[in-house]
Amino acid sequence: MARYELVKRSVALITLTNPPVNALSSAVRHAMAKSMERALNDPKVTAVVICGENGRFCGGADIREFAGPLRGPPLVPLLDAIEAGQKPVVAAIEGVALGGGFELALVCHYRIAHFKARLGLPEVTLGLLPAAGGTQRLPRLIGIPAALEMITTGRHLSAQEALKLGILDQVTEQNTCEVAVEFALRAVGKPLSSRRVSMLTTPCTPDLDALLEAVTMQVKKKARGVMAPLACIQAVRAAATMPYSKGIKRESELMATLFNSGQAQALQYCFFAQRTAGKWTLPNGAQWNNSKPREIRSAAIIGLGTMGRGIVVSLARVGISVIAVESEKKLLETGKQMVIGMLERDAKRRGVSASLNLLKFTLSLQDLKDVDLVIEAVFEDMALKKRVFQELSKVCRPATVLCTNTSGLDVDALAGVTDRPHLVVGMHFFSPAHVMKLLEVVCGPRSSSETIATAMSLGKRMGKVSVAVGNCPGFVGNRMLKPYLDQATFLLEEGATPEQVDKALEDFGFAMGVFRMSDLAGLDVGWRIRKESGLTGPDVDPKNPPRRRQGRRYCPVPDMICEQGRFGQKTGRGWYMYDKPGGTNAKPDPLIQNLLEMYRSRYGIQPRNISDQEIIERCLFALANEGFRILEDGIAARPEDIDVIYLFGYGFPRHRGGPMFYASMVGLERVLQRLEHYHQANPDVPHLEPSPLFKKLVACGSPPVQKWREHIKTMHSHL
Numbered sequence: 001m002a003r004y005e006l007v008k009r010s011v012a013l014i015t016l017t018n019p020p021v022n023a024l025s026s027a028v029r030h031a032m033a034k035s036m037e038r039a040l041n042d043p044k045v046t047a048v049v050i051c052g053e054n055g056r057f058c059g060g061a062d063i064r065e066f067a068g069p070l071r072g073p074p075l076v077p078l079l080d081a082i083e084a085g086q087k088p089v090v091a092a093i094e095g096v097a098l099g100g101g102f103e104l105a106l107v108c109h110y111r112i113a114h115f116k117a118r119l120g121l122p123e124v125t126l127g128l129l130p131a132a133g134g135t136q137r138l139p140r141l142i143g144i145p146a147a148l149e150m151i152t153t154g155r156h157l158s159a160q161e162a163l164k165l166g167i168l169d170q171v172t173e174q175n176t177c178e179v180a181v182e183f184a185l186r187a188v189g190k191p192l193s194s195r196r197v198s199m200l201t202t203p204c205t206p207d208l209d210a211l212l213e214a215v216t217m218q219v220k221k222k223a224r225g226v227m228a229p230l231a232c233i234q235a236v237r238a239a240a241t242m243p244y245s246k247g248i249k250r251e252s253e254l255m256a257t258l259f260n261s262g263q264a265q266a267l268q269y270c271f272f273a274q275r276t277a278g279k280w281t282l283p284n285g286a287q288w289n290n291s292k293p294r295e296i297r298s299a300a301i302i303g304l305g306t307m308g309r310g311i312v313v314s315l316a317r318v319g320i321s322v323i324a325v326e327s328e329k330k331l332l333e334t335g336k337q338m339v340i341g342m343l344e345r346d347a348k349r350r351g352v353s354a355s356l357n358l359l360k361f362t363l364s365l366q367d368l369k370d371v372d373l374v375i376e377a378v379f380e381d382m383a384l385k386k387r388v389f390q391e392l393s394k395v396c397r398p399a400t401v402l403c404t405n406t407s408g409l410d411v412d413a414l415a416g417v418t419d420r421p422h423l424v425v426g427m428h429f430f431s432p433a434h435v436m437k438l439l440e441v442v443c444g445p446r447s448s449s450e451t452i453a454t455a456m457s458l459g460k461r462m463g464k465v466s467v468a469v470g471n472c473p474g475f476v477g478n479r480m481l482k483p484y485l486d487q488a489t490f491l492l493e494e495g496a497t498p499e500q501v502d503k504a505l506e507d508f509g510f511a512m513g514v515f516r517m518s519d520l521a522g523l524d525v526g527w528r529i530r531k532e533s534g535l536t537g538p539d540v541d542p543k544n545p546p547r548r549r550q551g552r553r554y555c556p557v558p559d560m561i562c563e564q565g566r567f568g569q570k571t572g573r574g575w576y577m578y579d580k581p582g583g584t585n586a587k588p589d590p591l592i593q594n595l596l597e598m599y600r601s602r603y604g605i606q607p608r609n610i611s612d613q614e615i616i617e618r619c620l621f622a623l624a625n626e627g628f629r630i631l632e633d634g635i636a637a638r639p640e641d642i643d644v645i646y647l648f649g650y651g652f653p654r655h656r657g658g659p660m661f662y663a664s665m666v667g668l669e670r671v672l673q674r675l676e677h678y679h680q681a682n683p684d685v686p687h688l689e690p691s692p693l694f695k696k697l698v699a700c701g702s703p704p705v706q707k708w709r710e711h712i713k714t715m716h717s718h719l
C-alpha cells in the first residue's frame with residue numbers, strides 16, 4: 001500500500017501503491033503513517049519524497065470507503081504530521097493529484113509536477129468538501145478568489161496553470177521522482193516554517209463579502225438546491241476570517257453535514273454508475289473485457305441535419321476521417337458550411353487547429369465503399385432508412401459496420417435488409433450530438449459482440465458516456481419519456497398549468513421543466529409519431545372518445561396545440577410564448593390558459609389544486625416504474641445504466657442520482673404505495689400500475705439499488 005525506499009543514501013522515497021489510482025484507503029493511510037514515522041525517526045534520512053505508483057500520484061480518498069463506517073487512521077492528523085515534520089517533504093506529482101491526493105500535496109513543503117499532471121479538488125462533485133484541510137490551506141496559498149473557484153467547481157487544473165497560481169514549485173518534462181529527489185536534497189537545511197501552508201496568512205481579498213455573495217448566486221443558479229457548493233463557500237469564508245485552528249473545525253462541521261446527506265450518496269452513486277455503465281455484458285458471455293473492438297479510422301455520416309452535423313464534428317475532432325453524404329446539392333452545401341463553422345469554433349475554444357482536412361462532402365453513396373463504419377442519420381422514417389441500409393449493403397465493403405442513429409425505430413428490422421445483420425448496431429446520439437455526452441448503443445438480437453464493442457469504444461473515443469441497451473421502441477431513454485410526458489399532460493387536464501408543472505420539476509433540480517424542454521425539442525416531432533401510431537389525425541375513428549385511445553386514457557391537448565401551428569421555440573409559440581421564432585425566453589401564454597379552461601369545461605373536468613408533491617410523484621414515479629419494466633424486459637442490464645441515461649441525456653439532477661436511485665432513496669415501499677394510490681384513481685393508465693419487478697423488490701425488503709440485479713431474472717434478456 002506504500003513502498004519505502006532509501007535513495008541517494010539520505011532521501012526516503014515513499015510510493016503509494018494502491019492501483020488503479022492510489023486512493024487513500026485505510027490500508028494506504030496506515031502504511032503512509034508508518035512510513036512517515038520511519039522517515040522522520042531515521043537519522044540517515046534528511047528529506048522525504050512522496051510519489052504514486054504507475055505514474056499516478058493519488059486520486060484522493062477511497063470513495064468506496066465512504067459508504068461504510070470509517071476505519072483506519074484518520075487522514076487529517078496524518079497530513080498535519082507530515083506538514084509539521086522537521087525534514088523537508090517533496091510531493092512528486094505525476095498523473096493526477098485530486099481531492100485528498102491534492103491535500104496530501106498541499107501539506108508537503110514543496111510540490112513538483114510532471115507537465116502532463118492534473119490537479120484539483122473534485123469533492124464538490126461528490127457532494128462533499130475538501131475536508132482534509134483543503135478549504136483552509138488552499139486559500140492561504142493562492143488567495144480566496146482562485147481557491148473559491150477551484151473548490152466550488154471541482155475543476156481540474158493543468159500543471160502549467162497550477163504553477164502560475166503558485167500551487168507548484170516546479171513543472172518538469174523529465175522523470176518527476178528523480179527531479180523531486182534532487183530538489184529534496186537541495187532543500188535540506190533550509191527553514192521550513194514558511195513552507196507550512198497552514199501557517200501562512202490568507203491574502204487579503206478586497207470586497208470579500210461581495211465576492212462570496214456573487215459566487216453564492218452563481219452556484220445557486222447553476223446547481224439549484226445542491227448543498228455542497230454552498231458549504232464549500234462557507235468553509236472558504238472561514239479561511240478568510242478565522243485562524244487556521246478554528247477554520248479547520250468549521251471545515252469539519254460543514255463536512256459532517258454533507259457526509260451523510262442523501263445528496264452526497266446520490267453523487268457518489270453517480271460517480272460509480274458512470275463507470276459501471278461502460279461494462280456491458282451479453283447473455284452469451286461476451287462482454288466489455290473479452291470483446292475486441294475494430295479499429296475505426298474512417299467513417300461516413302448519411303444526412304447532414306442537426307444530428308448528422310453534430311456527429312460529423314464529434315468524429316472529426318478525435319481525428320477520424322469523415323465522409324458526409326447528403327441527397328441534394330443545396331442541403332450538402334448548407335450542411336458543409338455549418339459543419340465547418342462548428343469545427344472552427346470548437347477548435348478555437350480548445351486552442352487547437354480545426355481538422356477540416358479530415359472532411360469530405362459528397363452526394364454519392366458510391367464514395368463510401370472503403371469506409372470502416374457508417375452512421376445513418378436521415379429522417380426518422382423506417383421506409384427511408386431501409387432504403388439507405390439496402391443501398392449501403394451493396395456499396396460498402398463486407399466488413400463495414402453499419403450504424404443507425406434512430407431514436408426509437410427497430411434496429412433489427414434495419415439489420416434484416418442488409419447482407420450483414422451481425423455488423424448492424426444502433427448509435428443513438430442526443431441533440432446536439434457534439435455537445436451531449438450520452439450515447440445509447442442499441443444492440444439488436446443479431447449484432448455481434450465485436451460490433452457492440454466497436455460502437456462502445458468509438459463512443460468512448462468521442463468522449464461520450466456510452467450505455468449498451470436492448471432493441472425495443474424508444475430503447476431506454478425515449479421509452480421512459482412517454483409515461484413521464486403523459487403524466488405531465490394529465491396534470492394539465494386536471495387543473496395544473498405548464499408553468500406550475502415546470503416549476504415543481506425545476507425546484508426538484510431539473511434544469512428545465514418538461515414543457516419548456518418540449519418547446520425546445522419541438523412539439524411537431526411527438527405529434528408526427530402520434531399520427532403515425534394512429535393516436536391522432538384523420539385516420540382516427542371519429543366515434544372514438546377523444547380522451548381515450550387503445551383502451552387507455554389519452555390527453556389530446558398536445559395535438560390541439562400542434563394543430564394551431566405551435567411547435568415550440570422554433571415557431572415562437574408552444575406551451576409558452578417567445579419574443580420571436582427561435583426565441584428562448586419562455587413566458588406564460590394566456591392563450592394556453594384559455595385553451596385549458598375551455599378544454600376542461602368541454603369535457604366537464606372540475607379543475608382542482610394540484611400540489612408540487614403530486615406533480616413530482618406522478619411524473620417521476622411513473623418514470624421509475626417504466627424503468628423497472630425495462631429491467632424486467634432485459635432492455636437495460638442494470639438500474640445504473642438507466643440512471644446514467646437520464647443523467648446524461650435528459651437532464652435528471654445529478655444530486656438525485658437518477659430516477660431509479662431516487663426511487664430507492666424515497667423508499668421503494670413508499671413509491672409503491674403512491675403508485676398504487678394513483679393507479680387506483682386512474683385505472684386506465686397502465687403506466688401507473690406498479691411493475692411486477694418493483695413489487696418483488698419491495699417484497700424482498702427493498703434492497704439497495706446495487707443489489708437489484710440479483711433479483712432480476714430475465715428470460716429473454718436483450719443484452
Ligand SMILES: CCCCCCCCCCCCC/C=C/C(=O)SCCNC(=O)CCNC(=O)[C@H](O)C(C)(C)COP(=O)(O)OP(=O)(O)OC[C@H]1O[C@@H](n2cnc3c(N)ncnc32)[C@H](O)[C@@H]1OP(=O)(O)O
Nearest residue numbers: 023059060061062063064098099100122131132256259275
Ligand atoms: C458524522 C460523520 C462525519 C464524517 C466526517 C468524515 C470526515 C472524513 C474526512 C475525510 C476527508 C477526506 C477528504 C478527501 C476526500 C476525497 O478525496 S474524495 C475523492 C476525490 N477524488 C476524486 O473525486 C477523483 C475521482 N476519480 C477520478 O476522477 C478518476 O477516476 C481519475 C482519477 C481522474 C482517473 O480517471 P480514469 O483514468 O478515466 O479512470 P476511471 O475509470 O475513472 O477510474 C479507474 C477505477 O478507479 C476507481 N476510482 C477512481 N478514483 C477513485 C477513488 N477516489 N476512490 C475509489 N475508487 C476510485 C474507479 O471507480 C474505477 O474503478 P473500476 O471501474 O472498478 O475500474
